[in-house]
Amino acid sequence: MYRLIGESISHSYSQEIYEELGYDYGILDLREDKFENFMRNRVFKGINITIPYKELVRKHLDIEDEIASRIGVVNTVLKKDNQLIGYNTDYFGLKYLIEKNEIEVLNKNVLILGTGATSKTAAAVFRDLKANEIVKVSRTFTKNSITYDDLDSVKDFDIIVNTTPSGMFPDSGESLIDLSLFTKLEAVVDVIYNPLKTKLVIDALKLNIKAVGGLEMLVAQAFESARLFFDEDFNNEDIDKAYQKMVMKKMNVVLIGMPTAGKTTIARELAKKLNKDFKDVDHIIVERQGKTIREIFTHDGEDFFRMLESTIIKELSHLTNTIIASGGGSILDSENVDWLKGNGLLVFVDRPLELLYAEQSRPLTASDDNLEKIYKDRYQTYKDVSDVVVVNDESLDQVVNEILEAIKCAY
The missing domain is CATH 3.40.50.10860 (Leucine Dehydrogenase, chain A, domain 1)
Known part of the structure; x- marks a missing residue:
């Protein structure tokens, strides 16, 4: 065994x-x-x-x-x-991850978060790839590391690698450092693979810094272990195929966009096509509260509704292999966006204003004037936070197929 x-x-x-x-x-x-x-x-x-x-x-x-x-x-x-x-097949896995993602290491300064076993492997990989300076950081000072308090005085790092459990499921919202302090930062590597993108990775991507999570490393080291266990040869193409399959299996697809844009209908169809679970944020709120969305807004207020929405989004963010239809205002809270991006690909269902319609059940878009105002207020935010934009102005089959094609190129 x-x-x-x-x-x-x-x-x-x-x-x-x-x-x-x-x-x-x-x-x-x-x-x-x-x-x-x-x-x-x-x-x-x-x-x-x-x-x-x-x-x-x-x-x-x-x-x-x-x-x-x-x-x-x-x-x-x-x-x-x-x-x-x-x-030590982690060495092979991390080296594969760095080279596959074309992270330039030669003569770069590297900051490694953590001082445990994985940090030792990471230090060896970066030494062998000819990094310049390698510094480890820990919660407590040691002769071989600095503390997080010391980071204020040492910011000239090109690459940051997280080897700690910080940000790992179920504590997915954690991050040990503020990346905006590092003015020369070129790449972030996080060995955590659950969630697919940790907060550290998400923060780096917001700053347009190359960032990768640890699933590719996990898959690569598994192949190296399998080579040793079963005396079989594998190549990089085998590793990449297995990685893509794991991503597809674990990834959520999160539909964002205006009310009446078709998110729920599209999400149900995607779930069938991809054999994934289906969740609808608004439907869960209504079911748990025993009230319609209009009744919640009327009796409890919008702030209460947004609190319920954020709670459910955090719960759903821990799921994998799920299609999620979000509420129209979910993305107004940046924390909601971060939670959804952890395991999710955010798809903006961009339905033109003239095809949207006011609904009495939607208190913020119950009139044509309010619908137009909300559309204009939110449109750029939808585009900014999304990973993929699909225009929903024709058939259901067409928009679903566009999303399926976009998913193939996601990772």
Whole structure:
């Protein structure tokens, strides 16, 4: 049996990746005492190791390959002739991620967030790619790192790499640093893969800085582990195909736009085509409150409605493989946008004003004059926050097909 071993790892995508490759693979969540017994018993063929055992596992090994030994971190163990051999396939995965996304490292200054096992792997990768200065930052001062308070005086970094759990599901809204302080920043790498885009990645993209999450790294290291486990050869095209498949499987598609733009109808059709779940923010609010949207606005006010809307958006943002129809005003709150972008591709359903219509059930667009005013007030915001814009002025099939084509190019 081949497994992933760690603690509190129910969020991992590793099993899905191996199963897509056709291998029997499982996840085993172990406390430290159970982990020690597991390693002593050696009842496995091959394992991947994750937090918090990437360094602790070393004492159980008979042999380490050169990279693992140099870094002092092991995340893959192969049993061969009753000997345990340790490897660091995270090194391969991170190097693949950097090179695939054409992040220039030569002579660049690199800031690594964190001082744990993954930070050691990251430092080795960037050293081998000939980075200039590599600095680690931690919550507490050590001889090998600075603290986050020290960042005010050291801002000349070209690349920032997050190797901490900050921003990982379910605490997806967290970020350790303010990227606007770094005036020379060219790229951000976050090894977290759940959500697909952490707040750190989203913040970088807002500043037009190249930024990538960790799913590509996870897939690449899984292929390198599979090569060791099953003695099979894979190429970069195999890795990319598997990565694209995982993205499609995990990605949400979030439809934004004006009331009566057709978001709900389009979302239902997309969900059928893509075999994804369907959620409608307004429908969930009505169902939970037992009131229509007009009644909520009348009796409780718009602020209360927006609070309900934000709460539900945060809940839905933790889902994967879902088509979400958002309310017309959802994107007015930038935090809502960030939550939705974590796992989602935001598609602006741009229906021309002359094809929209006033509805009494929609208190803010109940008249033609109000509808036109809201349209003009929001239009640029819809465009600014969206990843894709599709014009909905013809058939349902046409707009759905346009969105399907756009999704293929999303990552």
